[in-house]
Amino acid sequence: MKTATRNGFQTGITFGVIVVTMFLIGFTVIGAALVAKIFGTSVSSGSIPPLPFFVIFISLVGLWNGATAARRPLTGADEFKPALVAGLLAGLVTGIFSAVVALVFGMLAANKIDVRTYLVAISPESIKMYLFGQDAVTGSLLSLVLLTVSSVAGSALAVTLRTNAKVRGFFQKAAESYTNAIHSERAIKLRNNPSARYAFLALVAAALIILPRTWGGYWNYVLGTVGIYIILGLGLNIITGWAGQLVIGYVAFFAVGAYTFALLTAPAPHHLMWNFWLALILGVLAAGISGLLIGLPILNLRGDYLAIVTLGAAEIVRILLKSDLMTPYTAGPRGIRDIGGPTLFGRSFTSDVDFMYLIIIAVLVVSFLAYRLQNSRTGKAWVAVNQDETVARATGINAYTSKLLALALSAAIAGLAGALFASRNQFTGPDDHQLMVAINVICLVIVGGIGNIPGVFLGAFALKGLPEVLREIENYRMLVFGILLIVMMRLRPEGFLPAKRPALEKNTPPSGQEA
Amino acid sequence: MMLKIDNLNVHYGAIHALQGISFELEKGEIVALIGANGAGKSTTLNTISGILRPREGSVLFQGQPIHEMPPQEIVRKGIVHVPEGRKIFPRMTVWENLEMGAYTQSDRATINRDIESAFERFSRLKERRNQVSGTLSGGEQQMLAIARGLMAHPTLLLLDEPSMGLSPILVEQIFDIIQDINEQGTSILLVEQNAQMALAIADRAYVLETGKIVMQGSGDELLENPSVIEAYLGGH
DSSP states (O other): OHHHHHHHHHHHHHHHHHHHHHHHTTHHHHHHHHHHHHTTOOOOTTSOOOHHHHHHHHHHHHHHHHHHHTOSOOOSSOOHHHHHHHHHHHHHHHHHHHHHHHHHHHHHHHTTOOGGGTOTTOOHHHHHHHTTTSOHHHHHHHHHHHHHHHHHHHHHHHHHHHHOHHHHHHHHHHHHHHHHHHHSHHHHHHHHOHHHHHHHHHHHHHHHHHHHHHSHHHHHHHHHHHHHHHHHHHHHIIIIIISOOOOSOTHHHHHHHHHHHHHHHSSSSSOOOOOHHHHHHHHHHHHHHHHHHHHHHHTTSOSTHHHHHHHHHHHHHHHHHHSTTTHHHHOGGGOEESOOOOEETTEEOOSHHHHHHHHHHHHHHHHHHHHHHHTSHHHHHHHHHHHOHHHHHHTTOOHHHHHHHHHHHHHHHHHHHHHHHHHHHTEEOGGGGOHHHHHHHHHHHHHHOTTOHHHHHHHHIIIIIHHHHOGGGGGGHHHHHHHHHHHHHHHOTTOSSOOOOOOGGGGSOOOTTOO | OOEEEEEEEEEETTEEEEEEEEEEEOTTOEEEEEEOTTSSHHHHHHHHTTSSOOSEEEEEETTEEOTTSOHHHHHHHTEEEEOTTTOOOTTSBHHHHHHHHTTTOOOHHHHHHHHHHHHHHOHHHHHTTTSBGGGSOHHHHHHHHHHHHHTTOOSEEEEEOTTTTOOHHHHHHHHHHHHHHHHTTOEEEEEESOHHHHHHHOSEEEEEETTEEEEEEEHHHHHHOHHHHHHHSOOO
């Protein structure tokens, strides 16, 4: 019972702080809007969603609160009672937090004091919603009751799900039948059957060909961005994931690629108007060479010098692009407009569908390259240098050139992404190349699973795709990223899809003593 | 003469770690370097394998100066260094570690054959071939480190404290393996704190003290030398 009380109290305080913070930064409105979206009701940004959705949102928070409070370890064979106590306590504590804040802001609103001077996110409407449309006292009491009831319900639900044999049996059975289905002979046969594999590949190919034509310009834009970030992630993964050298200012190479491409194909400031493909190759080369130049003096040092130097390089590039000094050459802060699109046999392909195809092809090419590198001698040398540089050198690996090659390849891939990005937008300017781009790429690689190729895909979809779909949370993107990273580090420190080093033994005759 | 070290001087910043060391190693020999912590034993090995650069002096391997070569070249010449402290690639499997040891080899079939023969010598590793090597026991990790060193077909193997932190039985095993490797034709330069065991298997040995060689002789001579017994063998 003591554990239950402590659990309940601690969880209650945590969730109390969470609820109050959500209210203070205006996230309660966003949360309700997200719930509304799930129910198919669209809420335009800036307006207040209908009250029932807010009730559901707060109840969900309460349920989560109770479920967390009822977590193990709770004493006793019968877990039900202590769990309910923990849930009740957690609900009450959170409820009191919420009620006090609701009361204070309700009073302020009733006296016509506008708090927006100090807390920009709190509008009178959002206070009114937080009070369920009631006056300050009734509203805060309602808040207390709702949070308590939902928390108790949450703890009851959690214990039921955990202890009820039927429920547990159901989940176990589901998990079992899933594993059985995957490992069944038929499934294995199907997977090893070449024609089935080709059929699957054909299906994927067909989807990749048909979908960009049918789903419209908005999705082509969103997924095109995701694709460009996949390319960036795959590139950064080489130097940071495999070779283990942190690169913070990865956006510098992106900028070099984008600007090289843009200057070569745009009518102003130089009117070169080169061919798309030639400019693309030169953009990639220029970025690769810039990576080489940065790496040459740095990479024979151990430690995180590369992180600091690239951070500096990214800022220098951006500031130079904005400066008056470079304006005659790079068009300055206004950026470069009317950047060329792809041409083939004299025809130009610049529709959103064409660009989606181009990006898909680029993603496929870069992924193929990454897979080949991962299993190559070079790839293994990177991993070896990453794990122990001294031993790697003692086994005959040239750590310096190995890291240099990794950086140059990473930079070249970033250049490719930059050139594609500039060409698709037909515009590039200094603001496209802020450090935030690089931070995003680092985040997506870490969240997906550092060193893992499918992880990069997952990370890019989660961090670049979801925010585009969930426009409601746009202003809170950094907050959500931060929370996501903390949660990731706590729960899955190696990312959603941790890197599994491929079994290199497949080249050898089978042995009777597999581990 | 397989290895000839002449007047080797190595500095770590202001610290003069090796102060004019000279010694040699004939083909087929086991030569031991013994001495206390900080005497310069590991520094000597690191300099021979190219990880450190001498400020003065030379390292001749089969008559050729190698003290200005990068480590990867030296490995290709046939000197393989097994660093101290069971240095393996902890997140790679046993198999992958061995494969990395063969980094300078290019023929796939030879590599596979070498791995199989490594498994013959180290049967414990065979059982754990697909295990992530960071989860191996200390003795297994040391064996893996040695096995990985052998993958590059060294003519001279530099072993740094192979007995460090191992139980007496494992130490015996490791020294048996070292002798066995030597009998099959690989010369060995062995750095050890366990002077008793090292001198017992060494053809010749040198005693290092604060960066200088203070004594030398055959293994048996040094085992009976009173000052060696006093300082390194715990005798009275």
